[in-house]
Amino acid sequence: MKKYIQPLLPVLTLYIVLLGAGLSIPGLWQPIAFIMFYVVLGQALNMFLGMTGYVDFGYVAFLGLGAYGMALAFSLFTDDGLGSGIIVVGFLMAVIFSILLSMAVGAIALRLRGAYFAIATIGVSEGFKYLIEGARLWGGSEGIIISSQLRDSFGSEMANYLSTFASDILIFAIGILAAILTVYTLHTRAGYALMALREDEDAAKVMGVNVTKYKVMAFGMSAVFAGLIGASAWTLKLTYVFPEDVFNIIYTVEAIVIVMLGGAGTLAGPVVGGLIYGILRYYLATVLPGFQLLVVAPLLVLIVTVFPDGVVGYIKRKLKGSRFSKYVI
Numbered sequence: 001m002k003k004y005i006q007p008l009l010p011v012l013t014l015y016i017v018l019l020g021a022g023l024s025i026p027g028l029w030q031p032i033a034f035i036m037f038y039v040v041l042g043q044a045l046n047m048f049l050g051m052t053g054y055v056d057f058g059y060v061a062f063l064g065l066g067a068y069g070m071a072l073a074f075s076l077f078t079d080d081g082l083g084s085g086i087i088v089v090g091f092l093m094a095v096i097f098s099i100l101l102s103m104a105v106g107a108i109a110l111r112l113r114g115a116y117f118a119i120a121t122i123g124v125s126e127g128f129k130y131l132i133e134g135a136r137l138w139g140g141s142e143g144i145i146i147s148s149q150l151r152d153s154f155g156s157e158m159a160n161y162l163s164t165f166a167s168d169i170l171i172f173a174i175g176i177l178a179a180i181l182t183v184y185t186l187h188t189r190a191g192y193a194l195m196a197l198r199e200d201e202d203a204a205k206v207m208g209v210n211v212t213k214y215k216v217m218a219f220g221m222s223a224v225f226a227g228l229i230g231a232s233a234w235t236l237k238l239t240y241v242f243p244e245d246v247f248n249i250i251y252t253v254e255a256i257v258i259v260m261l262g263g264a265g266t267l268a269g270p271v272v273g274g275l276i277y278g279i280l281r282y283y284l285a286t287v288l289p290g291f292q293l294l295v296v297a298p299l300l301v302l303i304v305t306v307f308p309d310g311v312v313g314y315i316k317r318k319l320k321g322s323r324f325s326k327y328v329i
Contacts, residue, residue, distance in 0.1 A: 004183055007267050007329040011179045014271060019172060033168040035278030037233050040171055041251065042258030042270030042277075043178040044229060048222035049256065050265035051185070051194040052215055054117055057252055058105065058124025059226060062098045063234070064246040065128070066227025069094030070235035071144040078149040086153055091231055098227030099220055106219045110212065113201070122249075129247035143242035150239055167236040174228050175271075181221065183267050186329060190214055198265065261303060263310025267329050272311050276303070 022032035045059055073090035082089060101124075109120040133141040150159040185191045193214045196204040204211055235241055254277065262273025280296050307314040312328065319325045 003187055003326070006326045007183050008179060010327055011268055011271050012176065014275075015172060015176060029165075029168070031282050033171065034282050035275060036168070036171050036175065037229070038254065038258055038278035038281070039271050039274030040175040040178065040225075040229055040233075041255045042262065042274040043175060043182070044222055044225035045255040046222075046259045046264065046266075046270040047178070047182060047185075047225065048218045049259050050269065051191070051198060051218050053198040053264075054110075054113075054215070055256060056121045056219075056222075057118050057249070058121035059222075059255060060247055060249055060251040061101060061105075061125040061128050062223040062226035063230035063251060064125065064241075064243070065097040065101055066094035066230030067234040067241045067246045068138055068144070068230075069097045069227065070231035071146055071241045072138065074146040074149040074153070074235075075144055078153055083153070087236070090235070091228065094227040094231035095224050098223040102220045102223035103216075106216050110215045110219060125247045125249055125252065129243045132243045141243060143240060145240045146235065147239040163237055163239055167232050170232040170236070171229070174225065174232065178225050179267065179271075183329070185221075186267065190217060194218055195265070257300060259310075261300060261310060263307075263313035263316070266310065266312045266316060269310050269312040276311070 018032050018036065022029040041063075045056070048059075049055055070087075070090035070093065073086055073093050077086055077089060105121065105124055109117055112120050132138055138144060147159070150162065153159075154162065185194070193204065193209045193211075196207065196209055197211050197214060201211055230246065234246060258273040258277050259270050260273070261276060262271065263269030277296075277300070280299060284296060303311070309317065316325070316328045319328055
């Protein structure tokens with residue numbers, strides 16, 4: 001049991017500190033919620049990119065479908081008297097949509113490797129966006145707005161509470177669940193198989209590892225968490241879904257940067273990477289509005305140059321063999 005709990009302690013401690021600071025310091029909740037979105041987004045992608053080494057440029061499609069799953073639940077079932085159960089239905093739809101897409105894309109794209117896989121997935125998010133807009137599916141380019149359905153289901157006060165606070169708490173919960181699942185996976189046969197696959201896929205095949213099975217498993221897990229993020233951090237918080245916004249490929253690029261910045265394949269890597277990236281994005285946007293990306297980009301290049309294995313990867317290497325190594329995996 002210690003092998004699961006010990007590496008979780010730094011991550012859970014950090015979450016508790018962030019949550020406590022956000023609740024106790026006036027004006028800090030929204031910045032922390034903003035940063036946590038990037039932390040959890042990095043955690044979700046790390047389940048696939050970090051464990052397999054495959055770069056999925058269509059990753060934002062899962063976030064988008066999760067957002068649509070929650071929005072469709074409110075659009076279709078508001079009048080059915082489900083009460084708070086409608087949120088459960090929304091999360092279920094987000095998970096189902098994400099799994100179905102991961103199976104469809106994975107069945108084809110996961111047969112490819114390297115740049116071929118990246119090219120095959122890069123059109124997924126754009127393809128879905130144009131499908132929704134062109135076929136006028138789920139409201140087409142006008143999207144889905146659920147603010148009135150949210151008020152009808154919960155009342156104005158509770159609807160405001162859901163969009164301004166509860167949706168952010170759900171992001172913390174998703175982050176904790178992602179951390180637990182990641183540390184569990186890393187200590188199971190599946191985790192060892194994925195590490196072998198990441199290091200040398202051909203050698204893993206020769207050793208009898210069913211690489212396709214484990215790639216699909218990691219792809220599906222990562223997709224489900226992206227869907228949950230979309231349902232809570234997008235639909236419940238913003239109360240609308242527009243395809244032009246929710247399928248923006250910039251979220252994929254940011255998630256990749258976060259994972260590589262913190263340390264791909266490590267438990268705390270995306271957490272640290274998300275913290276660094278989220279803090280830079282938020283506070284530089286406040287100090288240098290319109291110029292923050294010009295400052296963020298060279299800072300990230302500098303950090304990645306100094307820590308080529310990521311910040312946590314560097315720390316993990318330095319602590320190897322010490323009594324603290326069990327806390328960093």
